[in-house]
Amino acid sequence: MLKETQQQAPHHVVIVGGGFGGLYAAQTLAKAPVKVTLIDKRNFHVFQPLLYQVATGGLSAGDISSPIRAVLNRQKNTEVLMGEVTSIDTKEQKVMLRHREINYDSLIVATGVSHQYFGNDDWAQKAPGLKTVEDALEIRRRIFIAFESAEKETDPEKRKAWLTFVLVGGGPAGVELAGALGELAHGTLKEDFRNIDTSEARIILLQSPDRILPTYPPKLSAKAQADLEKLGVTVQTGARVTNIDNNVATVRRGDVVEEIQARTILWAAGMKASGMAKVLAESGGAELDRGGRVMVTPEFKVPGHENVFVIGDLANYSHQDGKPLPGVAPAAMQSGQYVGRLIKAKLKGETIRPFHYLDWGSLAVIGKHAAVVDFGFIRLSGFLAWIVWMFIHVFYLIEFDNQLIVMIQWAWSYFTRSKGARLITTPGEQPVIMLDDDLNCDTCNYGQQTHRA
Amino acid sequence: MLKETQQQAPHHVVIVGGGFGGLYAAQTLAKAPVKVTLIDKRNFHVFQPLLYQVATGGLSAGDISSPIRAVLNRQKNTEVLMGEVTSIDTKEQKVMLRHREINYDSLIVATGVSHQYFGNDDWAQKAPGLKTVEDALEIRRRIFIAFESAEKETDPEKRKAWLTFVLVGGGPAGVELAGALGELAHGTLKEDFRNIDTSEARIILLQSPDRILPTYPPKLSAKAQADLEKLGVTVQTGARVTNIDNNVATVRRGDVVEEIQARTILWAAGMKASGMAKVLAESGGAELDRGGRVMVTPEFKVPGHENVFVIGDLANYSHQDGKPLPGVAPAAMQSGQYVGRLIKAKLKGETIRPFHYLDWGSLAVIGKHAAVVDFGFIRLSGFLAWIVWMFIHVFYLIEFDNQLIVMIQWAWSYFTRSKGARLITTPGEQPVIMLDDDLNCDTCNYGQQTHRA
Numbered sequence: 080m081l082k083e084t085q086q087q088a089p090h091h092v093v094i095v096g097g098g099f100g101g102l103y104a105a106q107t108l109a110k111a112p113v114k115v116t117l118i119d120k121r122n123f124h125v126f127q128p129l130l131y132q133v134a135t136g137g138l139s140a141g142d143i144s145s146p147i148r149a150v151l152n153r154q155k156n157t158e159v160l161m162g163e164v165t166s167i168d169t170k171e172q173k174v175m176l177r178h179r180e181i182n183y184d185s186l187i188v189a190t191g192v193s194h195q196y197f198g199n200d201d202w203a204q205k206a207p208g209l210k211t212v213e214d215a216l217e218i219r220r221r222i223f224i225a226f227e228s229a230e231k232e233t234d235p236e237k238r239k240a241w242l243t244f245v246l247v248g249g250g251p252a253g254v255e256l257a258g259a260l261g262e263l264a265h266g267t268l269k270e271d272f273r274n275i276d277t278s279e280a281r282i283i284l285l286q287s288p289d290r291i292l293p294t295y296p297p298k299l300s301a302k303a304q305a306d307l308e309k310l311g312v313t314v315q316t317g318a319r320v321t322n323i324d325n326n327v328a329t330v331r332r333g334d335v336v337e338e339i340q341a342r343t344i345l346w347a348a349g350m351k352a353s354g355m356a357k358v359l360a361e362s363g364g365a366e367l368d369r370g371g372r373v374m375v376t377p378e379f380k381v382p383g384h385e386n387v388f389v390i391g392d393l394a395n396y397s398h399q400d401g402k403p404l405p406g407v408a409p410a411a412m413q414s415g416q417y418v419g420r421l422i423k424a425k426l427k428g429e430t431i432r433p434f435h436y437l438d439w440g441s442l443a444v445i446g447k448h449a450a451v452v453d454f455g456f457i458r459l460s461g462f463l464a465w466i467v468w469m470f471i472h473v474f475y476l477i478e479f480d481n482q483l484i485v486m487i488q489w490a491w492s493y494f495t496r497s498k499g500a501r502l503i504t505t506p507g508e509q510p511v512i513m514l515d516d517d518l519n520c521d522t523c524n525y526g527q528q529t530h531r532a
Numbered sequence: 533m534l535k536e537t538q539q540q541a542p543h544h545v546v547i548v549g550g551g552f553g554g555l556y557a558a559q560t561l562a563k564a565p566v567k568v569t570l571i572d573k574r575n576f577h578v579f580q581p582l583l584y585q586v587a588t589g590g591l592s593a594g595d596i597s598s599p600i601r602a603v604l605n606r607q608k609n610t611e612v613l614m615g616e617v618t619s620i621d622t623k624e625q626k627v628m629l630r631h632r633e634i635n636y637d638s639l640i641v642a643t644g645v646s647h648q649y650f651g652n653d654d655w656a657q658k659a660p661g662l663k664t665v666e667d668a669l670e671i672r673r674r675i676f677i678a679f680e681s682a683e684k685e686t687d688p689e690k691r692k693a694w695l696t697f698v699l700v701g702g703g704p705a706g707v708e709l710a711g712a713l714g715e716l717a718h719g720t721l722k723e724d725f726r727n728i729d730t731s732e733a734r735i736i737l738l739q740s741p742d743r744i745l746p747t748y749p750p751k752l753s754a755k756a757q758a759d760l761e762k763l764g765v766t767v768q769t770g771a772r773v774t775n776i777d778n779n780v781a782t783v784r785r786g787d788v789v790e791e792i793q794a795r796t797i798l799w800a801a802g803m804k805a806s807g808m809a810k811v812l813a814e815s816g817g818a819e820l821d822r823g824g825r826v827m828v829t830p831e832f833k834v835p836g837h838e839n840v841f842v843i844g845d846l847a848n849y850s851h852q853d854g855k856p857l858p859g860v861a862p863a864a865m866q867s868g869q870y871v872g873r874l875i876k877a878k879l880k881g882e883t884i885r886p887f888h889y890l891d892w893g894s895l896a897v898i899g900k901h902a903a904v905v906d907f908g909f910i911r912l913s914g915f916l917a918w919i920v921w922m923f924i925h926v927f928y929l930i931e932f933d934n935q936l937i938v939m940i941q942w943a944w945s946y947f948t949r950s951k952g953a954r955l956i957t958t959p960g961e962q963p964v965i966m967l968d969d970d971l972n973c974d975t976c977n978y979g980q981q982t983h984r985a
Contacts, residue, residue, distance in 0.1 A: 121956065122676060122680060122954075122955070122956045123954075123955045123956070138594075139592035139593065139594035139595065139953075140592065140953075140955060140957065141591075141592035141594075141595075141953030141955060142592065142594075144953075144955050146724070146954050146955075148721075148724035148725070149724060149954075152723040152724045153723065158726045159724075159726075160683075160684070161680045161683075161684075161956075162684070179684075212955065212957055213957060216957070223575060227575060227614045230613075230614075231613070231614075231615070231632075268601075270605040270606065271599070271601035271602060271605045271612075272601070273611045273612075483940055484937055484940060484941065487936055487937060487940065488937065500592075500593075500594030500597075501575075501576075501599050501602075502575070502576045502593060502594060502597050502599075502665065503574065503575045503576070503614075504593065504665055504666060504669075
């Protein structure tokens with residue numbers, strides 16, 4: 080049983096993670112007689128489904144981010160804390176930060192997942208994934224540096240390598256990134272260069288299963304592939320990446336092994352639970368699945384713990400149809416809302432109906448004129464699907480001004496090809512100069528912080 | 533005399549720098565029978581007058597930036613090159629990049645200025661200035677980390693230091709930054725925190741002369757100071773900074789020396805010419821003024837060189853009324869246009885009227901309800917001045933979609949206090965975690981790249 084609320088100290092709900100799951104859990108508890116503390120490493124919530132737009136210069140990071148404090152500032156029972164949880168003591172009911180402990184009555188862990196490189200962690204540097212705003216800015220930098228470098232390169236082979244983009248993983252993330260890249264090369268950037276034809280860029284999407292978007296109906300996979308090919312993307316299914324080196328991806332398809340020379344290799348495959356799953360396993364005896372996600376009860380509890388919940392991507396919730404819930408925003412939102420309502424009900428001694436995931440369907444966008452949508456009862460592709468995709472994504476942007484701005488950016492770029500946010504900014508505190516030899520050298524790894532100021 | 537245009541090789545104008553001066557020079561040459569090459573270290577033009585909005589979370593970097601290629605892509609005689617000029621050979625008429633030389637017939641240098649620390653270059657790390665997009669993101673990070681840290685700090689003295697912001701320099705840049713900070717602390721952030729009252733933040737603007745905005749009429753200086761004080765800014769005139777250490781600014785006013793404990797110290801004083809001035813002095817024998825700017829003829833030429841021009845901030849042009857042209861965007865634009873027209877005319881064997889700087893007046897904004905405007909024939913302050921300031925700034929944003937977006941952001945934040953772009957992002961390629969001890973430690977310099985991933 081949950082602890083009773085006392086007059087002086089209300090029931091304290093600690094939420095770790097300010098993504099869709101954590102934020103929706105907090106908002107569900109807005110008017111409950113509880114104290115809520117939301118802890119996140121970052122000061123902002125990010126609308127992950129549109130991160131690829133930041134990575135390809137269509138939107139600014141600020142357009143898809145909302146300060147967590149601002150989102151929750153009217154919720155007087157809620158405190159936001161920027162910090163990192165290092166461990167959890169489920170016996171003493173407290174979470175530990177670097178210099179501080181926080182006691183909880185109920186704990187909700189919602190720290191999500193990131194990519195995994197299947198044991199090849201050294202690939203992360205050579206083929207970055209797209210999970211954070213910093214990832215997006217780094218990928219944006221690599222993409223636009225590649226075009227700049229190709230423009231200056233006189234050796235045809237080297238130029239070809241600059242104009243080759245390899246994407247690993249044909250799920251929604253890889254498909255959307257490939258579509259956006261195709262559109263950049265064949266549309267947005269077409270008039271910008273004098274020495275290269277950007278539409279000669281090769282964009283290669285590698286997918287290990289036999290079709291892209293394998294969780295969608297086969298017909299939509301085929302439609303998505305056709306749409307990608309129209310944008311100049313080469314889709315290789317049944318293609319397994321066996322090695323990634325600086326500027327070379329080694330790919331095996333059946334018995335054929337190919338080495339692709341590419342200065343830009345991006346990763347959109349695999350899934351690895353965040354570090355909090357291990358913390359829960361060590362402290363709370365939680366059981367983890369192969370991806371490291373936490374196995375939870377039908378009420379999203381860690382088995383054996385009445386007051387420790389795991390929601391969103393980090394949970395392996397297989398009670399609805401035997402398959403884990405998909406790692407998408409609606410599943411995170413719904414699990415957050417459910418756990419919030421559950422805590423409220425228990426405090427009142429009430430019960431609520433069991434969790435039922437309402438599948439809103441699947442969406443993926445391919446460039447700015449096409450998408451595929453699977454609502455179960457209706458399947459769309461092409462322009463109509465794109466319109467649906469756009470409205471749904473804008474609708475779920477947390478802040479109204481972001482909604483407005485993203486709508487305008489899209490409307491504008493739809494008619495003009497303009498993409499204003501394609502800045503090459505450089506990591507590091509000092510203004511960093513992109514030197515010529517950074518652009519042209521063969522061996523230097525321009526992704527590392529070796530720039531000179 | 534300029535070289536004659538030949539049938540096969542048109543007159544080649546090389547422009548170094550894609551700021552207001554370089555961009556306007558390039559655009560003036562759009563339809564001339566010349567070949568233009570614009571070289572910049574960055575791939576984007578930045579609207580510097582609004583950088584402080586990025587630094588205070590009001591706008592995203594992308595909102596005030598335009599890809600140089602996109603701005604010039606319809607100008608078929610123009611090529612854009614991302615790279616850095618390392619030296620110039622005025623005899624052979626060529627500029628050198630790392631791995632490449634480019635011959636010119638006419639050369640226009642427009643690389644601007646940055647801050648100077650009056651011989652204390654080690655202060656740059658402790659009190660960053662605001663000249664580049666990276667500067668703005670770093671300052672934004674420091675400002676919002678300060679509030680986050682104050683929220684967590686329990687020691688009153690340390691909390692006070694986190695909530696103390698010192699700005700050095702009372703010119704337009706310092707005044708606008710101070711106003712935006714005042715507005716953040718007293719408006720935007722007011723509801724966001726639970727343990728601190730952000731309106732207790734001390735914002736101290738240090739100005740060495742006896743009034744802020746010394747190039748404006750004294751009445752407007754007084755009005756600006758009053759407006760700043762309404763936003764909670766403390767203005768100290770006649771205050772000289774004698775030392776800056778980690779978190780301590782030492783200030784002398786007359787005989788009184790004060791040490792101000794402040795975790796955030798920002799620099800908006802001094803002016804130092806970019807490195808290209810020295811290059812011109814060495815190669816072309818250019819004479820430099822005390823700030824390192826290049827002394828130019830009435831036609832913006834380096835004396836002794838018929839085909840080498842210096843425009844914008846980098847030039848010391850004192851032919852109009854004995855004083856150098858002010859380092860503002862309109863002066864850079866006008867000098868760029870003039871030199872463009874001059875080159876066109878000379879190629880036709882024509883002459884044009886001597887350069888005459890048209891002073892559009894001076895503007896500075898103080899928070900979102902007040903500004904001071906000096907058009908010479910009319911002087912405004914308060915809300916009306918703010919409206920004028922807003923329209924002028926939006927009008928000169930290079931791209932139309934940027935104009936629209938900035939207008940909406942301002943209109944929205946005007947009515948709601950919302951500021952969506954207050955992200956704390958961290959330098960470095962890996963997603964960097966803001967650890968608790970980064971927030972709380974006394975001695976660590978969180979500005980340096982010592983974060984752990």
